[in-house]
Amino acid sequence: GHAGRWAILNTRSSVEPFLEYSTRRDLLEKVWRTFVNRGDNGDAHDNNLLITEILKLRAERAALLGYPTHAHWRIEDQMAKTPERALALLEDPALAEQLADVANKNGVGAQLRFELARDAARRGDVEAARALLDEILKDDDLRLQFVDRIAARPELRSIQKVSSSPSRARP
Structure with missing residues (x-):
C-alpha cells in the first residue's frame, strides 16, 4: 500500500535487525520505545493488570505448595x-x-x-x-x-x- 514507506513489526525478530542496522536515530528511538513499551500503554492491550494477577496467583500457588515465595518453588530443583x-x-x-x-x-x-x-x-x-x-x-x-x-x-x-x-x- 504505501509507496516508499516501510512497516516494522513490533516483534523481536523484526526490531533487533532494525535497531542493529538502521542509521536513522529518529526511527531507532521510535521503534525501540514502541518495542520496550509494548503491553504498557494504558490502553486495551495493557498487561499491567494481568501481570499483577499473575504475581498474585504465583504467590498463592507457592503458599499452597508450602513455599515462602514463587522463587523458592521455582528454584527448589x-x-x-x-x-x-x-x-x-x-x-x-x-x-x-x-x-x-x-x-x-x-x-x-x-x-x-x-x-x-x-x-x-x-x-x-x-x-x-x-x-x-x-x-x-x-x-x-x-x-x-x-x-x-x-x-x-x-x-x-x-x-x-x-x-x-x-x-x-x-x-
Whole structure:
C-alpha cells in the first residue's frame, strides 16, 4: 500500500535487525520505545493488570505448595536450591569482579547481560540468570574458577548439580 514507506513489526525478530542496522536515530528511538513499551500503554492491550494477577496467583500457588515465595518453588530443583544461594553466587565480590571484567572485555552487551543476570537471580528467575551468564562465561578457565569458588564456600557445599531428593511435581 504505501509507496516508499516501510512497516516494522513490533516483534523481536523484526526490531533487533532494525535497531542493529538502521542509521536513522529518529526511527531507532521510535521503534525501540514502541518495542520496550509494548503491553504498557494504558490502553486495551495493557498487561499491567494481568501481570499483577499473575504475581498474585504465583504467590498463592507457592503458599499452597508450602513455599515462602514463587522463587523458592521455582528454584527448589535447580542447582542453587534457594533464591538466597543463587544470590550468594552472584554477589560473591571476587566472582562478581571476575564476571564484570569478562563482561567489560566482551563489550557493553556482556556488561548488560551481567546486570540482567543479577536482576533475574534477585527475582528468582534462575533459568534466565543461567542463560545470560552462559552467554558471558564462554571462557572455560573462568567457568572452572566459578565452579571452584562454589565448592570452596561452606554455605554452598551442599549445592549439587543433580538433586538427590525427588523434586515436587509441578502443576
